[in-house]
Amino acid sequence: MNPTWTPLSGPSHALALDVLINGPLSRVELARRLDLSPGSLTRLTKPLVDSGLLVEVDGTRAQGQRTGRPQTPLDIVPGSHHFVGIKLTGEMAYGVLTNLRAEVVATEDRPLPSKDPTTIVSVISELVATLSRRAPSVTAVGISVGGQAADHATVSSAPFLDWTDVPLGSMTQRATGLPTVVENDLIALTEAEHWFGAGRGLDRFAVLTIGAGVGYGLVIRGQVVTSSDAGLGPVGHIPLDPTGPLCFLGHRGCSTALLSIPAICAGASVALGRDVGYDEVLDLAAAGNPAARRIIDDAGTGLGILIALVSNLTMPQRVVISGEGVRLVESARPAIDAAIGRVRDPRAQPIDLDVRPGSFTQWARGAAVIAIQTYVLGVD
Secondary structure, eight states, X not given: OOOOOOOOOHHHHHHHHHHHHHOSXXXXXXXXXXXXOHHHHHHXXXXXXXXXXXXXXXXXXXXXXXXXXXXXXXXXXXXXXXXXXXXXXXXXXXXXXXXXXXXXXXXXXXXXXOSOHHHHHHHHXXXXXXXXXXXXXXXXXXXXXXXXXXXXXXXXXXXXXXXXXXXXXXHXXXXXXSOEEEEEHHHHHHHHHHHHSTTTTOSOEEEEEESSSEEEEEEETTEEOOOTXXXXXXXXXXXXXXXXXXXXXXXXXXXXHHHSHHHHHHHHHHHHTSOOOHHHHHHHXXXXXXXXXXXXXXXXXXXXXXXXXXXXXXXXXXXXXXXXXXXXXXXXXXXXXXXXXXXXXXXSOOOOEEEOOOSHHXXXXXXXXXXXXXXXXXXX
């Protein structure tokens, strides 16, 4: 039986959120962080402990504490709830089952036989059913798409799927019987890094993704910056090389023309006179093939310029690089570093660059995090 969708509210969700992201935390530390009296904290924590959402863990001494009884920290029970995350591309549906801390328990994927919304919802429903068998119950489903998603429910535009105004959330909820939220894939990935990844605890950081396109996410003052333009991928058309190749919209030397997987493969295929896949281009460059090496170094130079621009304009504490094309960073690191050095003021702080896994599992995990956030925060 599926648990009721009952988002927390008020001080309870603030407490659960703090423990979820930063726990385990002692009651003393929680009271300090949330500005609560011991009595108020006890009143709030008791029902959360009784429900099994929070649990007391092994006692530890607080920092600087040398005497007295060890404190008994509170922590989330990660397995108290499970969530399914689905990432849709133009050809595949990638799914994950996670616990409440977005730790991946199981993965599944399915090809999309067509771009018809009803057919895709059937595929999603099958994925959810398969993944749900790996958990006692599933609380909710999150779906991410490369496009614009309105109100966590409707796909306003998804070019890879040829969709406009598709009520994916309600369609999936009817098919699965589970509460469902929908979000732009880059926002979902950024939220995952924000709560449970490389951006955890940071006031501001940026995410750059390399894959079918080029994406950019930004967190300022602990909040992901969102806009109705988020699904348009505007960072993909920032000019980086005035002599570079053209993108599909006719922009010369933009981020998409230099960094996207299709552009790199197209350039290498022309240079080598045959079709070449992304990993093969990188392997050829590593082996010293001149044409592949030039294409990869040009892409690395463009990425370095983009990283420097993001750092100069938003001054993040960290820049996270992810996406299915993230192997470019390893292959072109000297070119990336050289470009950053040319664009950045030499007196500026070194850029804290964190390269994350780039599999579609991570994109699907981001979708699960959107469902987790909706459950914990009660976002509509």
